[in-house]
Amino acid sequence: MIEARSVSKSYGPALVVDGVSVTIPKGGVTAVIGPNGAGKSTLLSMVSRLVGMDAGTVTVDGLDVSRTPGDVLARRLSILRQEQAVTVRLTVADLVAFGRYPHSKGRPTIEDEARVEAALAWLGLDELSGRFLDELSGGQRQRAFVAMVLCQDTDYVLLDEPLNNLDLKHAVGMMRLLRRAADELDKTVVVVLHDINFASCYADTILAMKNGRLAHQGPPAEIMRPEVLRDLYEIEVDVEEIGGKRIGLYFDARG
């Protein structure tokens, strides 16, 4: 269980996260949605101690993230941020192997190597394992980073907008993968998403943020309602049920 208690963060005069208290249950996929500037990424960064908070506390299974040693936390929780440009020339296998660093401290055991193999296989990267990251397509590179995070073998896996720069096919592939990680590997996946329909179709719980505060929290059926989405995004969104999934339609040309 991840618990944030009245966490706040401001950059200069801008209050980006404003006293958010939230509990993310263990297990399943939790999607964080909301308009630009709502504070989604900052909240995720504070939970994963990439960014210090100005006020409040975050605990992961009772461990206070700002007090727990970095390597202890690295065995509980992993975070994948939107990677900008990778300047380091590493092979896929090398990158994935770094996921074992918190466990092996650079001296990999046979068990570590087996886990690397398993992660590569799980993501269908066996064939690419000797290739350099800069030789891969965007979707393949993203999968390699996810493989590394899974190889880190933490209960909690946090991902910040992993669908950015992915085309439809790869975006769907990524979401299925995260779903499988939760279902088959018992991971707790927390993912920041832009597309409400991906959240609706793949998440168990949705956190909706607006203006630095938590606006709504609940299962997709509760969040995917016209009045909630209108309040969140300030546009009209029709919601239709298609194949048992609630889909938001926001393409109204007349606005």
Add this chain to the structure above:
Amino acid sequence: MPTILVPALAVLGLFLVSLFVGVSDVSPATILADPQALELLLVSRLPRTIALVLAGAGMATAGLIMQMLARNRFVEPSTAGTVESASLGLLAATLLAPGMAPLGKMGVATLFALLGTGLFFAILSRVPLRSTLIVPLVGIMLGGVVSAVTTFFAYRFDLLQSLGAWATGDFSGVLRGRYELLYLSAALTLAAFLAADRFTVAGLGEAFATNLGLNYRRIMGFGLSIVAMVTAVVVVTVGAIPFLGLVVPNLVSMVVGDNVRRVAPLVALGGAGFVLACDIVGRVVRAPYEVPIGTVVGVVGSALFLAILLRRRHELG
């Protein structure tokens, strides 16, 4: 590991050639027959050759570390103001405490190198990094500014000649008793090998390092200290060797990538071999006179740097 065997043998070959090239006749045959030749070998040739290996390996490794820390391919001690700051420190030590021992001067030079490189990273953190190449540009210019300050004081206090010696690497003055400080650089290079994984992780970014439970700032501080110390030692003992730390890691990276653990020994070997080869050229081309290695490396290094830039111009531009 066969990949490391070939370069290792090549460096060994260059090492032997370096021992037996020079004005006076020293060859495997004469050492056995002539005690003077043996003496020359032990007092001058061997120290010079060892110094070449240590300085080359150290500077190349320092370049590799900087490229990881700055997350930029085109950074090395002479494109980040490190070398120029070390020279300024050396000048300050020479002016303020002329009698100071070499180790003390090296300490002052290290301190300045650390401050200068820190300034470089501080400027970088304030630049919106729109392009890869703005990083070495800022570094080169910072180096220019620092060296203008150094030149000004060197000129005022009649030390331009010493400044010239620090700025241009030259191994002709290396004798027994005058190069041993370079073993410190060897120790630092080894320390860098031991921390190889940390540097790779740092090269993947602060978020990446933190996620794996590493203290990014500590890696930064450790890496920069190694770079500053190696640079200071090399500048104090033999003078700057430009572009070495840029060219060698770039060439190695094209073939084997950047996993520091795997690459560092190759980079160190490459640096040693590169410096040995350039030094042999400098000794042979105008015998009995010597062309200082700084000049030879300046030509070869800048030509290779240009080749790398132009080869990658499509991704850079």
Add this chain to the structure above:
Amino acid sequence: MSSAEARRAPFAPPRAARTVPAGLALSLLGVALLAAIAAFMTVGARGSWSFVLQLRGLKVLQMLLVAYAIGVSTVLFQTITNNRILTPSIMGFDALYVLIQTALVFGLGSAALSAIDARATFALELAAMTGFSLLLFRWLFAGGLRSLHLTLVVGIVFGTFFRSLSGFMQRLIDPNEFVVLQDRFFASFNTVNRDLLLAAAGLTLLVSVFGWRMRRRFDVLALGREAAVGLGLDHRRDVTAILVLVAVLVSVSTALVGPVTFFGLLVANLAYQIVPTHRHAAVLPAAAMLAGLCLVGGQLVLERVFAFDTALAVIVEFVGGVVFILLLLKGRGAR
């Protein structure tokens, strides 16, 4: 002037409104320059006036010539490259000139070279310089270096390459000869070679007449290649003409005082600040006069007040480097 400014007015930055008109700025600069020259000629003079005036007169002439060459060549180079951060010397053009000089000595030997008149060697160097810089420029800018930063780094590394190669060749020349030749390679603002000075002055005058007749086309070229072609200019021919002009001016200044990396960058950017117009008829004289004022005034202060002599170049490098970093950080150089 008024029509050009009127057209520009809606887009002018608010800062321009506060600057003085171009005519006034130019006149003020002229007066300041004259005052600096007068002071340089007279302050602290002892002994025979005719001797002092002649010696200092030559020095002032040399400084003015160098200032003119650097100021004008930098502004024109920035016009054809459409930015305010590239300069001929940052792109390694003066290092190229030193390399050509060295290669000539290396190829012919100093004995043969001393037998030839200094002006004849200068002419030879000039021809080689013009040819090579045209080649280099065409190659750099036609070869797809579209990014400013890449062009800059390539230029800087080319400069280092040229300098190292000159250094290498100088080492290959007999060390004894090298000492004799060193004076020839690097003069300072203080030594004057009279014959060379007059030849350089004549040459500069010649290319300036030629350039002055193109001044209105400069304004169009500054709009960029597409715009210039669209407005009916023969872009390739005009750029080549300007490059020849720049090559000659860089050779003049480097032959007289050696390489000065950042001076052009400083005066060109100051000139853009002071003269609130993009017309070259105003910017070029402003840059030249500013450069003259900096050199004569700077030398006056350093020589007479602080009693340093060759430190001016060092101070220029320091200030120039800082300005360059600031320009980079602000992104002002962007096209």
